[in-house]
Amino acid sequence: MAEARKKCVTGIRGLDTILNGGIPVGNTVLISGYAGTGKTTLSIEFLVHGAMMGEKGLYISVTEDSGKLIENLITYDFFPRENIQKDIIFIDIPEIYEKLGLNKLQFTMEDINLLIENIVKIVKEFNIKRVVIDSITSICYRLETEEKIMEFILRLGKALQELGATTLMVSELLPSAKGYSQYGVEEAIADGIILMGNYERKGDLLRTIRVIKMRGTAHSRATYVLELTSIGIMLVPLLKSGGE
Amino acid sequence: MNYDQFLAKLKSLNEPETVSLVFNISSYFEGIKDILNVFTKDKNVSIIYISSTIPSKNIVNLLEIYGIDLKNIYFVDTISSIMMASDYSNPNTLYVESPTMLETIMIKTEYILEKYIRGDVAIVIDSINTLAVHNDSKILSEFFHLFATLIRSKNAYFIILSIKDQNTQDIKNIMSIISDEIIEVD
Numbered sequence: 001m002a003e004a005r006k007k008c009v010t011g012i013r014g015l016d017t018i019l020n021g022g023i024p025v026g027n028t029v030l031i032s033g034y035a036g037t038g039k040t041t042l043s044i045e046f047l048v049h050g051a052m053m054g055e056k057g058l059y060i061s062v063t064e065d066s067g068k069l070i071e072n073l074i075t076y077d078f079f080p081r082e083n084i085q086k087d088i089i090f091i092d093i094p095e096i097y098e099k100l101g102l103n104k105l106q107f108t109m110e111d112i113n114l115l116i117e118n119i120v121k122i123v124k125e126f127n128i129k130r131v132v133i134d135s136i137t138s139i140c141y142r143l144e145t146e147e148k149i150m151e152f153i154l155r156l157g158k159a160l161q162e163l164g165a166t167t168l169m170v171s172e173l174l175p176s177a178k179g180y181s182q183y184g185v186e187e188a189i190a191d192g193i194i195l196m197g198n199y200e201r202k203g204d205l206l207r208t209i210r211v212i213k214m215r216g217t218a219h220s221r222a223t224y225v226l227e228l229t230s231i232g233i234m235l236v237p238l239l240k241s242g243g244e
Numbered sequence: 245m246n247y248d249q250f251l252a253k254l255k256s257l258n259e260p261e262t263v264s265l266v267f268n269i270s271s272y273f274e275g276i277k278d279i280l281n282v283f284t285k286d287k288n289v290s291i292i293y294i295s296s297t298i299p300s301k302n303i304v305n306l307l308e309i310y311g312i313d314l315k316n317i318y319f320v321d322t323i324s325s326i327m328m329a330s331d332y333s334n335p336n337t338l339y340v341e342s343p344t345m346l347e348t349i350m351i352k353t354e355y356i357l358e359k360y361i362r363g364d365v366a367i368v369i370d371s372i373n374t375l376a377v378h379n380d381s382k383i384l385s386e387f388f389h390l391f392a393t394l395i396r397s398k399n400a401y402f403i404i405l406s407i408k409d410q411n412t413q414d415i416k417n418i419m420s421i422i423s424d425e426i427i428e429v430d
Contacts, residue, residue, distance in 0.1 A: 077359070202344045225347035229355050236350045237390065241382035 005216040008130070008166040011049025012042065014224065014235030015209075023192065024216030026161035028153065030136070030187060032171040032180040033196030038207055039170045041074060041228050042196070043132040044088075046168060048079050051087035055129035058089045058122060062138040066090035077230045089126060093139070107142045112152050115139075120159045129165055136169035137182045146185045153189045180212060191215040199223070199238065208238060247271060250429040254282045260364070262392050262402040264372075264419040266428040269407055275429060276303070277310050279368060279403060280317060289364040289401065290316040292356050296343040296374040299324040301331050303370075318360060320352045323374075343378040346387040350394060357398055366401035372418065373410040381414035385421070392422040 007022030016022050023029055031039045047057035061069060070090070075081055097103055100114050107115070123131060133139070136153070143149045153169070160167050169190065171181045180187040180195055187193055192214035199206045210223045224235040245253065250265075257263070267275045283289040295303055300319035307314060319337040322345070324330045330339045338352045353367060369375070376384055388404075395402040404419060408428065411419075419426055 202342075204342055204345050206345065206347060225351070227348065227351045227355075229351075231355065231359055234351045234355060236347050236354075236394075239346055239383050239386050239390070241380075241386045 007217070009049070009053070010046050011052065012045055012233050015233070018211055018220045018222075018224070018235075019214060020217045020219055022217075023166050023214065025164060025166055027191035027215060028157035028160070028167045028169060028189075029192035029194060029214070030171045030181060030190040031168050031194050031196065032173055032187070034173050034175060034198065037196040037198060038209075038226060038228055038233070039172075039196050040069070040134055042194075042209075042233060043134055043168050043170055044073060044084075045076075045232055047088045047130050047132060048076065048084070050130040051083075052079065056089070056126055057087070057130040058091065058126070058128045058132070060091050060093055060096075060119070060131070060133045062093045062133065062135055064134075066092050074228055075230060076232065078232070089122070089128070091122070105142060106144050107148070109148065109151070112143065112148060112155075116152065116156050116159060119156065120163070123160060123163050123165055128163075131160055131165050131167040132170070133167065134170040135172050136186060137172040140183050140186065146183065149183055149185050150189055153186060157189070157191070196226075199225070206238070209235065245427065246430050247274075250275075250427060251278060251282070253427060254279065255286060257401065260366075260396075260399050260401045261424040262396070262404070262422055264404045264406065264423040264426045266406050266408050266411065266419075266426065268430070269409065271429055272405075272407060273306065276370065276405070277307065277312065280307060280312055281310070283366045283401070284313060284316055287364070289366050290318070290361050292318045292320060292353055292361075292365060292367045294320045294322065294349060294353065294367065294369045296322045296378070297370050299327065299329055299331075300334070300337050301329070304334060318356045320349055320356070322349060343375055346375075346379065346383065350387075350391055353391075354394070357400075364400070365398070366403055367395055368403045369405060371405040371407065372415055373406050376412070376415055381412075381418075385414075385418050388418050388422050 005024040008025045009022040033039050050057045102111050140149045180193045193212040195210045195212050197208045199208045206225045208223050209226050211219045223238040225238050226233050226235050300321035321337055322340040322343040325339050325341045340348045
């Protein structure tokens with residue numbers, strides 16, 4: 001029997017059971033979904049549980065000012081809000097762009113290399129074990145071609161894996177999306193895809209979550225309903241008799 | 245069984261089990277009052293009361309009239325929101341937007357169990373009949389099967405209320421599949 005890979009326990013109720021113990025350490029996982037499905041909340045809870053287990057986390061905010069984001073965060077019973085910025089490093093990517101002189105609409109390969117080097121440097125310096133990039137879609141917007149997107153995700157994922165960091169990349173989907181990512185290539189390269197969605201039944205809108213793929217572990221592919229609560233994300237199986 | 249026998253039976257329940265209670269409409273509200281009284285007062289058991297028949301606020305008013313201590317009674321109210329009548333003044337009440345959101349009922353119940361309950365607990369559903377008005381029998385059967393399993397795993401009492409005249413064959417089948425005991429109260 002092949003030796004099981006070491007798992008990064010997400011700490012999120014039910015998700016570790018679905019993932020047979022957690023995300024294999026070093027995996028790059030897309031958290032895909034439409035707006036309002038709980039992607040950011042899930043990603044931050046992943047970092048919060050990491051902090052509680054002594055694993056340093058890095059949150060790279062691409063689209064929103066991190067200060068504003070923290071203000072709007074759910075208040076957890078198990079983790080004081082004032083500790084969030086103490087135990088997790090928040091970086092707004094425009095600051096990195098500014099520092100690296102990347103204030104342009106389209107990145108060259110050199111720019112991409114520079115950005116990767118910088119992120120890796122932070123991860124090394126602070127011994128980060130959990131990384132969230134929110135969102136990868138907004139970074140991909142500046143990469144122009146599929147080749148550049150592929151190169152960016154592959155190289156960054158590999159570098160972070162070598163450092164033993166597990167990475168969540170938030171992928172924003174438009175309602176018209178057919179796959180699990182906006183540009184199509186992200187989902188092919190990622191080690192895992194967790195799809196968050198809305199399920200409408202009799203006019204009710206339920207938040208759902210499903211693990212589409214996860215390299216290095218067996219996992220459930222069933223759909224679960226989730227709620228964002230003060231004791232963290234809670235999951236129950238979606239009742240199947242409701243019909244699709 | 246007659247009402248006195250039902251009360252004696254209720255008091256004699258010692259182990260958490262799933263019990264379906266079938267009332268006549270005339271004894272329904274007295275039944276609710278006595279269930280809550282026996283569990284909270286005699287057995288010192290907390291209650292999670294899932295209301296889909298009447299808003300939790302009305303139940304609270306009724307219990308206050310009877311002088312029942314509400315401290316250890318929590319409500320998952322599935323009916324007030326669709327009537328635009330949610331009342332956020334009771335901190336022991338959580339609202340579900342509609343009685344069709346069965347998964348949310350399970351999550352809110354589990355939330356109360358984890359956040360507030362220390363010690364023994366009984367989960368009361370009022371009622372399977374009104375849930376059947378809003379949900380078809382297949383999804384309702386699936387819900388009750390899953391919910392009863394969840395509640396058993398938490399070692400809690402599960403009390404399902406129904407009204408005799410409104411119990412269709414589908415409802416009887418659900419109660420028969422998941423219940424350890426079905427008690428008809430005359």
